[in-house]
Amino acid sequence: MKRGTLLAAMLAAGAPLHSQEISVLLGGVRAQYADSISGTAGTVSLRLGGSSARAVGILDASVSRFTDGGWVNQGSGYGTLVLTNNRGGLNLAVAGGADGNYIEGGSFSGSGSLGPVLALSQGTLLATIGASIGTVRDIAENSFLTGAANAKARLGLGGGFSVAGGAVAVAGDTIRYVDATLELGFDSYRINTVIAGGARAGDLSDDPWIQGRISFAIAPTALLELAAGSYPRDLVGFDQGLYVSAGLRVNLTRSARAPYTAPPPPPLSVKRADSGRVLLRIHFPTQSESVAIAGDWGNWDALPLTRVAADTWEIAIAIEPGIYRYSLVVGGETWTLPPGVISEPDGFGGQVGLLIVR
Numbered sequence: 001m002k003r004g005t006l007l008a009a010m011l012a013a014g015a016p017l018h019s020q021e022i023s024v025l026l027g028g029v030r031a032q033y034a035d036s037i038s039g040t041a042g043t044v045s046l047r048l049g050g051s052s053a054r055a056v057g058i059l060d061a062s063v064s065r066f067t068d069g070g071w072v073n074q075g076s077g078y079g080t081l082v083l084t085n086n087r088g089g090l091n092l093a094v095a096g097g098a099d100g101n102y103i104e105g106g107s108f109s110g111s112g113s114l115g116p117v118l119a120l121s122q123g124t125l126l127a128t129i130g131a132s133i134g135t136v137r138d139i140a141e142n143s144f145l146t147g148a149a150n151a152k153a154r155l156g157l158g159g160g161f162s163v164a165g166g167a168v169a170v171a172g173d174t175i176r177y178v179d180a181t182l183e184l185g186f187d188s189y190r191i192n193t194v195i196a197g198g199a200r201a202g203d204l205s206d207d208p209w210i211q212g213r214i215s216f217a218i219a220p221t222a223l224l225e226l227a228a229g230s231y232p233r234d235l236v237g238f239d240q241g242l243y244v245s246a247g248l249r250v251n252l253t254r255s256a257r258a259p260y261t262a263p264p265p266p267p268l269s270v271k272r273a274d275s276g277r278v279l280l281r282i283h284f285p286t287q288s289e290s291v292a293i294a295g296d297w298g299n300w301d302a303l304p305l306t307r308v309a310a311d312t313w314e315i316a317i318a319i320e321p322g323i324y325r326y327s328l329v330v331g332g333e334t335w336t337l338p339p340g341v342i343s344e345p346d347g348f349g350g351q352v353g354l355l356i357v358r
């Protein structure tokens with residue numbers, strides 16, 4: 001039942017976690033699993049979440065009722081504790097999770113795992129390798145130990161887009177298989193969406209699967225969450241199947257969405273143009289309609305810049321590789337520099353910029 005009866009709640013795994021979160025999801029799901037479950041259910045889910053510099057955790061508890069009258073109770077919890085704190089480097093963490101479901105009539109199944117994770121963070125790249133041991137109780141009420149090893153990587157592409165991929169090898173009882181997955185994501189102020197797919201080699205292998213989910217902020221504290229796709233078979237005993245779900249999540253603690261903040265543009269960029277000239281792009285907010293640049297490559301004669309955006313100016317100049325001193329001339333009379341550029345004293349109590357051309 002983990003995947004079949006409460007798929008409205010599965011959207012939690014793809015949504016960004018706030019520093020503290022208490023939210024309620026009201027929704028429904030339609031699922032079809034051969035020999036396992038087929039039907040429509042209404043769902044109520046409660047989520048508790050929290051994060052800090054070294055720990056993150058999330059807990060979901062849900063109740064679903066099918067149109068045929070059956071009830072299912074489900075719960076899941078996941079957490080990560082970072083043991084070291086090397087910013088922008090290699091860190092050791094411990095990650096664990098557990099989930100379970102109780103079907104009306106007395107059937108209980110679930111799984112849990114715990115293990116170390118080694119994570120490397122470099123800019124927008126996060127790569128991890130890990131291993132875990134755990135236990136499973138399947139729908140036939142058999143219990144057995146499991147082991148897994150995994151490797152994952154996620155790269156931020158800018159503008160809220162990201163790509164991720166990974167592989168996990170699983171061994172449980174007499175079952176052995178390897179899953180490979182690929183994920184594309186987008187996160188903006190109002191929309192968070194993920195499209196993921198995977199394929200399996202070994203036992204329990206079947207057709208490849210694909211899943212999509214999207215959450216859309218319709219109010220400061222409310223999200224519309226939609227999901228559809230397929231799942232592979234699992235160790236708990238559920239067969240491959242299809243699902244579609246929809247729900248409204250109301251955040252009881254704070255705004256439902258954290259806005260994506262684009263990085264600021266560099267104050268000065270230097271690029272060699274095809275013509276052999278050097279293209280200078282300068283980010284300089286000003287109300288003036290006239291901005292020029294002067295430097296020691298041209299006897300400090302002011303050359304007018306062209307405004308290409310609200311606060312962005314450009315010019316292409318013929319200049320050899322080297323290090324040059326420069327300044328901006330605003331309105332024909334004010335000599336200044338863009339904030340944040342490399343500079344040095346000009347010998348007269350002011351500053352001049354340093355332009356590095358390669």
